[in-house]
Amino acid sequence: MNNPNTIITIFGGTGDLTYRKLLPAFYNLVHGNKFSASSHIVIVGRRDFTTESYREQLRPWIESNSRYSVNDAVFDQFLNHIHYIKITFTEFEGYPHLRDFYSSLDKSDGIVHQHLFYFAVSPSYFVTIANHLNKAGLADEARLIIEKPFGNDLKSSIAINEALEQLFNPENIFRIDHYLAKEMVQNILTLRFENALFESVWNADMIDNIQISATETVGVESRGNFYDTVGALKDMIQSHLLQVLSIVTMEKPLSLDATDLHTMQENALDAFTIRNPQTDIVYGQYTEHKDSKSYINEDNVNSQSKTETFVAFKGYVETPRLHNVPIFVRTGKRMHRRSTEVVVELKSQEHAPRNLIVIKIQPDEGVYVRFNMNKPGTDGEKQTVYLDFCKSCNYVFRQETPEAYERLLNAALNNDHTLFASFKQVVQCWTLVESWIEASQNNPIHDYKAYTDGPQASHDLLKQHHTTWFSEQVLGDVYEIEHNE
Ligand SMILES: NC(=O)c1ccc[n+]([C@@H]2O[C@H](COP(=O)([O-])OP(=O)(O)OC[C@H]3O[C@@H](n4cnc5c(N)ncnc54)[C@H](OP(=O)(O)O)[C@@H]3O)[C@@H](O)[C@H]2O)c1
Structure with missing residues (x-):
C-alpha cells in the first residue's frame, strides 16, 4: 500500500453509484490492505442520517456488491473509516462545517490529510459544488474525481471543464470512464x-x-x-x-x-x-x-x-x-x-x-x-x-x-x-x-x-x-x- 492518508469526500453519498460501486470498492481496498488506516470516507448527503445510522444500512450493499465475501473484522474496520455529514451541497452554509470536520479528523489522527473529492452527482451540480469548496478554501491542492457524462454536449463539457480548471489544479482532476x-x-x-x-x-x-x-x-x-x-x-x-x-x-x-x-x-x-x-x-x-x-x-x-x-x-x-x-x-x-x-x-x-x-x-x-x-x-x-x-x-x-x-x-x-x-x-x-x-x-x-x-x-x-x-x-x-x- 502506498496511497497517502486521504480524506475522500463523496458528494451524492446516498445515490446508487455510491452504494453499488464506490463503497463496495472501498471495502475491497480495505480487505486487500490497500487503504491506509488514517484515511477517511466522508459521505455528504441531505438525508437525515447520522454516522451510526448510515453505517447500519451498509452491510447488504457490501454483501451483494463486493468481490470478497464479507468478513466481520474487516467490515468493522471498513465502517470505522466512514462518516456521514448532513449538508445540502447546493448551499454554501454547510461547507464551513465540512471544513471544521476535516480539522477534527486531522487533529484526532495527528496528521494533515490530503483531500480527494468525488462528485457522484449529475454534472449540472459540478460547478456549484466546486465553487463552494473553493470559497471554503478546500479546493487548493485537492484532487477531484468526476463521473461521466462530462456535460451533455461539447459546449457544456467545455464550460464545465473551464470552470473546474479555474478552481482545481488541472493535474488533480480525474475523469472517470469506468470502461x-x-x-x-x-x-x-x-x-x-x-x-x-x-x-x-x-x-x-x-x-x-x-x-x-x-x-x-x-x-x-x-x-x-x-x-x-x-x-x-x-x-x-x-x-x-x-x-x-x-x-x-x-x-x-x-x-x-x-x-x-x-x-x-x-x-x-x-x-x-x-x-x-x-x-x-x-x-x-x-x-x-x-x-x-x-x-x-x-x-x-x-x-x-x-x-x-x-x-x-x-x-x-x-x-x-x-x-x-x-x-x-x-x-x-x-x-x-x-x-x-x-x-x-x-x-x-x-x-x-x-x-x-x-x-x-x-x-x-x-x-x-x-x-x-x-x-x-x-x-x-x-x-x-x-x-x-x-x-x-x-x-x-x-x-x-x-x-x-x-x-x-x-x-x-x-x-x-x-x-x-x-x-x-x-x-x-x-x-x-x-x-x-x-x-x-x-x-x-x-x-x-x-x-x-x-x-x-x-x-x-x-x-x-x-x-x-x-x-x-x-x-x-x-x-x-x-x-x-
Ligand atoms: N449509478 C451508476 O452505476 C452510474 C454509473 C456511471 C455513472 N454514473 C453517474 O454518477 C452520477 C450519480 O449517479 P447515481 O446513479 O448515483 O444517481 P442517483 O442515484 O440519482 O444519486 C444522486 C445523488 O445526488 C444527490 N442529489 C441529487 N440532487 C441533489 C440536490 N439538489 N441536493 C443534494 N443532493 C442531491 C442524491 O441525494 P438524495 O438521495 O437525497 O436524492 C443522491 O445522493 C450521475 O452523474 C451518473 O450519470 C452513475
Whole structure:
C-alpha cells in the first residue's frame, strides 16, 4: 500500500453509484490492505442520517456488491473509516462545517490529510459544488474525481471543464470512464504489445475487419427521463466505446505512463472517421415482444420519441497501420444477449474460414481464438477449432480481479492518471459524436423486436463486407448460463 492518508469526500453519498460501486470498492481496498488506516470516507448527503445510522444500512450493499465475501473484522474496520455529514451541497452554509470536520479528523489522527473529492452527482451540480469548496478554501491542492457524462454536449463539457480548471489544479482532476478500468480493456494493451502472436498481425495486411459490440438485454428501466434526452450514441459511444476503440487501434505508446498512453489514444481518435454517415450509421429502437414493452411505452419516455436505443456504424482509422480496415461498432438495449467484446477478423488464407481473435470484456472475460485444422479421420477435410481462455471461469482469477471502480479509486489515491480520460479525449469524443448526429439527422430509425440482435440494416452494413456480427458461443457464455441456472 502506498496511497497517502486521504480524506475522500463523496458528494451524492446516498445515490446508487455510491452504494453499488464506490463503497463496495472501498471495502475491497480495505480487505486487500490497500487503504491506509488514517484515511477517511466522508459521505455528504441531505438525508437525515447520522454516522451510526448510515453505517447500519451498509452491510447488504457490501454483501451483494463486493468481490470478497464479507468478513466481520474487516467490515468493522471498513465502517470505522466512514462518516456521514448532513449538508445540502447546493448551499454554501454547510461547507464551513465540512471544513471544521476535516480539522477534527486531522487533529484526532495527528496528521494533515490530503483531500480527494468525488462528485457522484449529475454534472449540472459540478460547478456549484466546486465553487463552494473553493470559497471554503478546500479546493487548493485537492484532487477531484468526476463521473461521466462530462456535460451533455461539447459546449457544456467545455464550460464545465473551464470552470473546474479555474478552481482545481488541472493535474488533480480525474475523469472517470469506468470502461477504461475494466480488466480486459486493460488487457488489450498486454495482448497487443506483449505477444508476438498478436502484435505481428495487428495491421491492415492481416486484418479484414474489427468489430466492437456492446449489447444489453435490459431496457431503459427507471432511467427513461434521462435516456430519452440522450440515446445510445451519446450514452455508450461518446464515452465507453470510443475509448475502447482508441485502445484497440492506437500505435504502441512509448511507455505505459498516462501521458504517453493518452497521446496514442488521442492520435487514434483524431484518425477515426465515418466516411459516409448517411449510409454508414444505423439507428434502431426496440419494439414490444411478448411481455416486454416497446421503448415508446416505457415509463417516462415520450410516446412519439425518436431516441435511438440501438446504433451501429462503420468507420475507419486513417493510419498506415489500419488503412481501409472497416471498423464496425454497435450498441443496443433489449437485445438478444448481454455481451461486450472486441472481434478482430483476420484475412482469409487459401479461402479457408477467417481466423478470429475475440476479446471478451463482459460479462465473461477472456480471449477466444479461432483457427483451422484437419478434421481427424478424414482425408484432409478441414474444420474450425478454437482456443478459449475464459479468465472469468476460473474462481481464483475471478476473485483476484478488482472491479473497475476499485481499480479507479486506488489509482486516484495514488495519483495515477492512466485509467482516466484526458480532457482532450472527452472533447474529441463529443466532437465526433456531434458531427455524426448532424450528418445523419435524416437517417431512418429502424424498429427491432425486443430480445433480438438489432435491425436488419445493421447486419447489412457487415454483409457488404462479406462478414457478420460475431455470434459464436464461447466457453464464458456456457459458464454464465450454468452459473445462472
Ligand atoms: N449509478 C451508476 O452505476 C452510474 C454509473 C456511471 C455513472 N454514473 C453517474 O454518477 C452520477 C450519480 O449517479 P447515481 O446513479 O448515483 O444517481 P442517483 O442515484 O440519482 O444519486 C444522486 C445523488 O445526488 C444527490 N442529489 C441529487 N440532487 C441533489 C440536490 N439538489 N441536493 C443534494 N443532493 C442531491 C442524491 O441525494 P438524495 O438521495 O437525497 O436524492 C443522491 O445522493 C450521475 O452523474 C451518473 O450519470 C452513475
